[in-house]
Amino acid sequence: MADKSKIVIIKKIKKGHGGHHGGAWKVAYADFVTAMMAFFLLLWLLTMTSSEKRAVLAQYFKNFSIFQEAGKSFMKESSQILQSPSGDLKTSSRDPGMGTELTAEDLKEKLKRAIEEKLRDLKDQALVDIFEGGVRIQLVDSDGKSMFLPGSAELSPSAKALLKLVSENIKDMLNRIAVEGHTDAAPLMNGQITNWELSTARASSARRELESNSIDTNRIARVVGYADTELLIKENPRDPRNRRISIILLQPPHKEPAGTFPVRQEVTPAIRPAEREPAPSATPDGLQSGRNQGEGRIQLRPELDIRPQKPIQP
Known part of the structure; x- marks a missing residue:
């Protein structure tokens, strides 16, 4: 009887799926x-x-x-x-970034290329070199080809063509220009003028030709004649190459790095607002407003005296 009264407990274990993992995978x-x-x-x-x-x-x-060195x-x-x-x-x-500077060597090569391409027949009469930090263009005579008419300061057609080409290549630069005239050691036949006057007159003729080809007058630093004191061919003072014109682009002092030549940029001028004309002064000619001496005062010129005069006795 005791065995029949014992209670038997049966435990059932349910095997289910794993727990819920949430919705994090949905975000990813x-x-x-x-x-x-x-x-x-x-x-x-x-x-x-x-x-x-x-x-x-x-x-x-x-x-x-974000780095200074890159780009x-x-x-x-x-x-x-x-x-x-x-x-x-x-x-x-x-x-x-604007390409506004040229070195002296770059400018020299630029002028040489321009002469070679456009005036090939005159390339032997145009010498370009670096002189005292600047660039010098020398237009020299040769046998049968002269830059000037004999004994005068009148430019030949060849000289005008060379000066026009030079002007086109240097007109946009900011450097000042020196124009020098040189002659050979042969004295002039007429005897009325010397090589000093002739070299100076020829330098001035070259200056006028440069200015007529859009070279700013304010860029001309000096125009000088040296006669036969600075010969190009010292071994032969009467060599025709000693008769020449030198155009020197001077190096600006203490402004640009040595050997650089700044170029002028084309800038469209800004439109300024119309300036208002000053209103006519209501102060008489002999009176001056005393704003500097204090508001409400009138300063009198010393030569004027507007004090009441004593009545004239009859």
Whole structure:
């Protein structure tokens, strides 16, 4: 009877699935899908963009950098045009991105190439070299070809052509110019003038020709004649090459680095507001407003006396 009264407990263990892991995977999956959508959208935009726009975009990202050494800064690549208080415009001639400087060697080669290309027949009469930090262009005579008519300061057609070509290549530069005249040691036949007067007159003729070809008059630093004191061919004082004109682009002192030649930039002048004309003064000619001496005062000229006079006795 005792065995029949014992209670038997049966424990059932249910085997189920693992616990819930939350929705974190959904966030990661959404980020992945968004990134893929942005990627394919970018590919579509690139296929719809022209090659010119793609080049501009590539250049933009290429130049951008937080480091000073990498690429070029935006400010240096921009036009550095500043307006002074007076309204005048100035340009920076030291901007390397604008190509506003030439070395003396570069300018010499530029002039040589221009003469070689345009005036090949006269290349032997145009000597270009570096002289005292500047660039010197010498127009020399040769056998049968003269820069001036014999015994006069009148330029020959060959000299005018060379001076025009030189002017075209130096007119946009800022350096001042020296014009020198030289002769050979042969005395003049007429005897009325000497080589001193002739060399000076020829230098002045060359100056006038430069100015007629758009060279600014203010750039001319000096015009001088040396007669036969500075011969090009010292071994033969009567060599025709001693008769020459020297055009020297001077190096500006203490402004630009040695051996550099700044170039003038084309700048569109800003439109200034119309300046208001000063209102006519209501003060009589003999009176002057005394603003500097205090408000409400009138300063009298010493020669005027407006005090009441004593009545004249009959």
